[in-house]
Amino acid sequence: MMRVAQPIRWTSEGVVMLDQRRLPAEVIHHTYTDYREVARAIGEMVIRGAPAIGVAAAMGVALGVERSAARTLEELKTEFPVVCDTLARTRPTAVDLFWAIERMKQRFAEVCAGTRDLVRIRAAMVAEAQQIHLQKKTDDEAIGRFGAELMPAEGQVMTHCNAGALATAGIGSALGVIRVAVEQGHKLHVLVPETRPYLQGARLTAWELVEGGIPLTLITDNMVGHFLKTGKVGAIVVGADRIAANGDTANKIGTYQIAVLAHENRVPFYVAAPTSTLDLSLASGEHIPIEERPAEEVTHFRGVRIAPEVAAANPAFDVTPARLISAIITERGVVRAPYTESLRRLAATPAPRSAAPAAAPAGHTKSC
Ligand code: MRU
Numbered sequence: 001m002m003r004v005a006q007p008i009r010w011t012s013e014g015v016v017m018l019d020q021r022r023l024p025a026e027v028i029h030h031t032y033t034d035y036r037e038v039a040r041a042i043g044e045m046v047i048r049g050a051p052a053i054g055v056a057a058a059m060g061v062a063l064g065v066e067r068s069a070a071r072t073l074e075e076l077k078t079e080f081p082v083v084c085d086t087l088a089r090t091r092p093t094a095v096d097l098f099w100a101i102e103r104m105k106q107r108f109a110e111v112c113a114g115t116r117d118l119v120r121i122r123a124a125m126v127a128e129a130q131q132i133h134l135q136k137k138t139d140d141e142a143i144g145r146f147g148a149e150l151m152p153a154e155g156q157v158m159t160h161c162n163a164g165a166l167a168t169a170g171i172g173s174a175l176g177v178i179r180v181a182v183e184q185g186h187k188l189h190v191l192v193p194e195t196r197p198y199l200q201g202a203r204l205t206a207w208e209l210v211e212g213g214i215p216l217t218l219i220t221d222n223m224v225g226h227f228l229k230t231g232k233v234g235a236i237v238v239g240a241d242r243i244a245a246n247g248d249t250a251n252k253i254g255t256y257q258i259a260v261l262a263h264e265n266r267v268p269f270y271v272a273a274p275t276s277t278l279d280l281s282l283a284s285g286e287h288i289p290i291e292e293r294p295a296e297e298v299t300h301f302r303g304v305r306i307a308p309e310v311a312a313a314n315p316a317f318d319v320t321p322a323r324l325i326s327a328i329i330t331e332r333g334v335v336r337a338p339y340t341e342s343l344r345r346l347a348a349t350p351a352p353r354s355a356a357p358a359a360a361p362a363g364h365t366k367s368c
Pocket of ligand 1: 048049050051094160161162163164167168172173174200238239240241251252253316
């Protein structure tokens with residue numbers, strides 16, 4: 001069995017998170033007992049990656065209800081939207097965050113309609129957050145199985161950023177595909193772009209692959225074209241933060257240029273993501289909100305200035321047009337163009353086992 005990192009856990013002490021800012025140098029965990037701390041941890045990148053921040057938000061909502069000082073249902077109902085709003089305001093691009101909060105809101109409404117007993121309401125919210133975490137794990141395993149069939153029997157594959165266990169709280173989406181393929185006997189070697197400026201590739205994906213015993217070569221982002229041109233890369237598989245109705249996909253900055261280079265060099269380019277990453281309320285990727293992060297991440301490296309005092313841009317994500325995507329691998333199967341039809345059909349198919357609502361509901365970037 002490969003070693004799989006666990007970025008987040010619900011415990012009786014609180015929500016325990018592996019601090020991803022400190023990896024790979026240090027493996028440090030924090031225990032959060034207040035939903036505001038969970039919100040801060042998401043905003044400050046203690047935990048990151050689309051499905052993982054969804055799990056964190058769900059656990060934050062559960063924590064807010066479980067630790068609330070409310071003595072009546074009315075008091076709890078007044079506090080609840082504040083908890084949801086605080087968690088929803090953390091990061092704007094990954095729709096899994098809003099999907100998870102929406103699920104917690106639905107469960108809260110359901111359970112409050114059936115009982116006024118605060119003990120039962122608190123227990124139900126904790127159970128729902130744990131159910132969401134479990135679902136992310138089963139989603140990843142299914143994505144891994146579907147995606148492994150698309151991986152070459154041997155040779156080099158490429159990913160970008162970190163779409164591993166650290167990013168999903170399961171076995172990973174893109175890295176889950178690679179993991180399952182390797183477990184099935186594919187002889188893969190992973191090319192890992194470092195992913196400037198936050199270095200999720202160099203720090204996190206490289207660490208996870210080493211832990212999992214999967215061979216890799218770390219490259220800088222500007223080496224991607226060179227390696228794709230050699231003809232020795234059999235496939236590229238990346239994760240996603242939000243997939244619009246037409247298949248346009250927001251993912252870590254730099255994904256778009258990799259997709260263009262893949263197209264130019266005829267390398268299949270796959271997106272691996274759970275259906276909770278679909279946002280069918282957006283017709284195309286141009287409507288996806290893109291997070292702008294601090295300029296210091298570009299002008300500084302570990303607190304040391306590496307550029308003169310100039311303006312620096314730092315969009316955290318870009319949008320890859322659907323026409324550059326060979327297929328989207330989800331827990332319900334693999335879909336291909338035309339995506340407007342295939343994604344709509346996919347979202348309408350029943351979820352395997354756990355009852356997950358397909359696709360984020362409209363209006364999810366608004367706070368709850
Ligand atoms: O800014 P981050 O580290 O949260 O960005 C993460 C990514 O872009 C991942 O590729 C994406 O969330 C997919 S993770 C399964």
